[in-house]
Amino acid sequence: MIIKKLFSPCSIMLVIYCGFFSTIANANDWYSQNDDKQHTGASFVIGAASEVYFDNLIYSNATCMTVGLAKEVRDQIAYHGFSKSDLGYDAVGCITGTLLSRFVMRGLSLSASGNSFALNYTAKF
Template structure:
């Protein structure tokens, strides 16, 4: 359980990069902010579901279901379903699950007193 919690903490730290990164092809400030929020949130959901399920297909399906549900809600509430947002969700989901599976899987977090360490191990 501690390994899952430490992996989730690491995922949140790395995901902050995606949450603040501006979109390359956005036309205005709101669009930039919305695109990076979709990518960042999907990254976190994808990585978290990968840590929980430990299955790439199920993790990506779970992540995209959340994104699709959000767009259906936007359509009902604001008449604003966006295929572009789903595309950014897909990028975040795939990136989050793959990085969680293959890169962050070797990360571990430990704390003792008022010190903590972040370690990475890989086998070749």
């Protein structure tokens, strides 16, 4: 079951997109001042998306950190710039994204009726 999810077309497209995006994001100035924000933000999005896809905190965090590690390996090969601090920012983004996706976003719902919209949050205790 998990093997089918790992090799689904969506997973393959996500890996290709992340690889392509990482080459664009760091083509010119990989020591930018916004690097920590970029790592945290990208990892947040990847973590939240993988949590929605896998519905499992362990798989989603592992997937997210694998993408971050692959990016750092790519930086080492291309620029001799493997950064442990970037992996730390990746971890913060991954954990925050997966937890927010799991415990906050699952309770949100949007409904529309005529000219009005309603945003509802449901929490089960």
